[in-house]
Amino acid sequence: MPIRAQLRGLVCLLRLQRQCEFNYYYKEKKMADLDGIIANKDKDYGIGIPVQKQSFFLKGLDHCDWGIKDRMSRIFNPETGRTVMLAFDHGYIMGPTSGLERLDLSIVPLIEYADSLMCTRGALRSVVPPVCNKPVCLRYSAGTSVLTELNNECILDIKDAIRLNASALAVMVSIGDTYEAKTIENLVRTADYGYTYGIPTMGVTAVGKQMTRDARYFATAARICAENGATFVKTYYTEQDFAKVINACPVPIVIAGGKKLPEKEALDLCYRAINEGAAGVDMGRNVFQSEKPVAMIRAVRGVVHEGLTTEQAFEMFNDLAD
Ligand code: 5RP
Numbered sequence: 431m432p433i434r435a436q437l438r439g440l441v442c443l444l445r446l447q448r449q450c451e452f453n454y455y456y457k458e459k460k461m462a463d464l465d466g467i468i469a470n471k472d473k474d475y476g477i478g479i480p481v482q483k484q485s486f487f488l489k490g491l492d493h494c495d496w497g498i499k500d501r502m503s504r505i506f507n508p509e510t511g512r513t514v515m516l517a518f519d520h521g522y523i524m525g526p527t528s529g530l531e532r533l534d535l536s537i538v539p540l541i542e543y544a545d546s547l548m549c550t551r552g553a554l555r556s557v558v559p560p561v562c563n564k565p566v567c568l569r570y571s572a573g574t575s576v577l578t579e580l581n582n583e584c585i586l587d588i589k590d591a592i593r594l595n596a597s598a599l600a601v602m603v604s605i606g607d608t609y610e611a612k613t614i615e616n617l618v619r620t621a622d623y624g625y626t627y628g629i630p631t632m633g634v635t636a637v638g639k640q641m642t643r644d645a646r647y648f649a650t651a652a653r654i655c656a657e658n659g660a661t662f663v664k665t666y667y668t669e670q671d672f673a674k675v676i677n678a679c680p681v682p683i684v685i686a687g688g689k690k691l692p693e694k695e696a697l698d699l700c701y702r703a704i705n706e707g708a709a710g711v712d713m714g715r716n717v718f719q720s721e722k723p724v725a726m727i728r729a730v731r732g733v734v735h736e737g738l739t740t741e742q743a744f745e746m747f748n749d750l751a752d
Contacts, residue, residue, distance in 0.1 A: 486499055486502075487503075487506075487508050487511050488502055488506055488511065488662075488681075488682050488709065489680070489681065489682055489709075490656070490680040490681040490682070491661065491681065491682075494630075494661065495625070495628055496628070497627070497628020497629070498624070498625070498628050498629070498630050498661060500628075501565065501597040501598060501628065501629060501630055502598075502630055502661065502662070504546070504565035504597050505545060505546040505565050505567065505597055505598060505630075506545070506682070506709065506710065507545060507735060510734070510735045511709060512704070512709055512710040512734045512735060513545045513546055513684060513709065513710035513711075513712075513734070514543070514544055514545050514546075514710060514711055514713070514727065514730055514731050514734050514735070515544065515545060515546040515547070515548050515567060515684060515710065515711065515712035515713070516537070516540055516541070516543075516544035516546070516547055516548065516713065516714070516717065516718075516727065517548040517549075517686065517687075517712045517713060517714035518530055518533065518537050518547070518548070518549050518553060518714055518718060519548055519549050519550050519553070519569040519600070519714075520714060520715070521550070521552075521553070522550045522552075522569055522572055523574075523575045523576055523580065524575070524576050525575070527715075528719060529715065529718040529719040529723075530718060533553055533556075533557040534557050536718050536723065537553075537557065537558075537718065538557065538558070538559070539723075539724060540717065540718065540723055540724060540727050541558070541559075541562050541564060542562070543724065543727045543728055543731060544564060544727065545564075545565075545710075546564060546565045546566070546567055546597065546598075547564050547565075547566050547567065548566075548567040548568075548569065548600060548632075548712055548714075549566065549568070549569060550568075550569040550572075551568060551569070551586070551590060551594060554566060554568070554594060555594075565597035565598070566594065566595070566596050566597055566598075567596070567597060567598040567599075567600050567632055567712070568586075568591050568594060568596040568598070568599055568600065569600050570585055570586050570591060570596075570599035570600055570601050570620055570631075571583040571584065571585050571586075571600070571601045571602045571613070571616050571620075572584065572585075572586065579608070580604070580607075580636065581602060581604035581607055581608075581609040581612075581613055581636050582608075582609045582612065583602055583609070583612070583613060583616055584616070585601065585616045585619055585620055588623040588626075588627065591623075591629065592627060592629075596629055597629070597630070598629065598630040598631065598632050598661070598662075599620050599623070599624055599629055599630070599631050599632065600631075600632045600634050600664070601613070601616050601617050601620045601631060601632070601633060601634060602616070602634050602636045603616075603617050603633045603634060603635055603636060603651065603654065603655050603658075603660075604636040605635065605636075605647070605650060605651040605654055606647070606650075606651075607636065613636070614654070614658055617631065617633055617655060617658050617659065617660060618658050618659060620659075621658065621659025621660065621661075622659070624659075624661065625659070630661035630662065631659060631660050631661050631662075632660065632661065632662050632663065632664055632684075632712075633652070633655025633656070633658075633660030633662075633663045633664070634663075634664045634686075635648060635651035635652055635655065635663065635664065635665045635666070636651075637666065643666055643668065644668055644670065644671075645668040645670055645671035645672060645674050645675050646671075648665040648666060648668055648675045649671075649674055649675045649678045649679070651665065652665050652675055652678070652679040652683060653678050653679055653680075655679075656679050656680050656681045660681060661681060662681050662682045662683070662684065662709070663679055663681060663682070663683050663684075664683070664684050664685070664686055664712050665683055665685060665686070666685060666686055666688055667685045667688075667699050667702065667703045667708070672702070672703065672706045672707075672708075673706045673707055676706060676707035676708065677707070682709035682710075683707070683708050683709060684708060684709055684710045684711055684712045685699075685700075685703045685708050685710075685711050685712070685713075686711075686712055686713065686714070687699070687700075687711065687713035687714060687715055687716035687717070688715070688716070689715060690715045690716055690719045690720075691716060693716075693720060693726060693729070693744065693747055694740065694744045694747075696713075696716040696720075696726070696730075697729055697730065697733060697740050697743040697744055697747065698740040699716075700713075700730055700733045700734065700743075701733050701738075701739060701740045701743065704733060704734055710734055711730060711734060713727075713730060716730075717730065721751070722747070722750070722751040724750070725746075725747050725748075725750035725751040726747060728746065728747075728750055729743045729744070729746045729747035729750070730743070732746050
């Protein structure tokens with residue numbers, strides 16, 4: 431056969447092959463889906479049924495983005511609107527704090543009872559089992575220790591917080607202190623990153639050596655945190671006028687426990703804080719320095735999530751401690 435005729439035959443064959451492939455992909459394979467489409471029914475459009483408006487369960491956060499709300503819903507229980515956070519970041523300024531010498535022995539057994547963990551990236555990577563799957567409020571500022579002067583801090587790299595899957599970023603804010611401006615700048619930068627990546631910021635109101643722990647101070651500090659972008663705030667409970675601290679802060683407040691108290695007094699502190707409007711606790715020493723830390727954190731949960739009174743929670747503590 432002449433070479434021209436052979437070439438023509440080859441071209442025809444190639445064309446035929448392409449046509450077959452086209453038919454297979456566009457008619458048989460892809461277009462086949464068209465056959466399976468179920469006809470829409472009028473009733474499925476829900477004509478006449480208004481779309482329900484949703485309101486977020488935590489105060490002041492209705493207008494936050496989805497990622498922030500998702501992470502806040504992991505830290506705070508949407509059913510109670512509250513949280514029991516276990517704080518064990520003390521070592522970042524105090525070294526091997528009493529009760530935290532061996533985090534694997536003292537903290538790991540408590541993790542299952544906490545709604546959220548507040549700790550440094552060092553503790554997280556070295557001790558906290560990733561399979562525990564608890565939302566982490568990462569200590570995101572660091573600087574001077576108790577051996578010099580507190581609160582001269584910087585912030586971490588946001589990439590590391592994302593790598594660690596942080597559910598919130600905790601930043602120290604020191605109002606009325608030498609490093610006030612620097613700590614507020616840290617909060618502002620953190621909130622900027624947080625809103626960029628959908629991660630809430632917790633403003634931690636610091637108490638400097640000279641500062642009075644009264645409602646006026648904490649109301650000022652908490653409000654400054656919220657106004658500068660904190661998604662929630664950690665303060666201390668004040669004997670007088672704590673409700674004013676809560677009411678003057680447009681976002682949720684959790685309380686730190688402070689120095690170790692007898693268990694009944696610590697439970698009473700939780701009870702009063704919750705009943706005056708706190709959205710939970712971020713408690714450390716009163717849990718891990720207790721003789722019976724598991725009993726203590728479970729009793730704290732009783733107050734925060736189950737509405738136990740001080741007496742009921744103390745009874746629960748004693749029962750569990752036996
Ligand atoms: C220190 C902190 C601590 O985590 C915070 O004080 C909570 O711990 P405690 O209940 O022991 O006071 O933020 O800056």
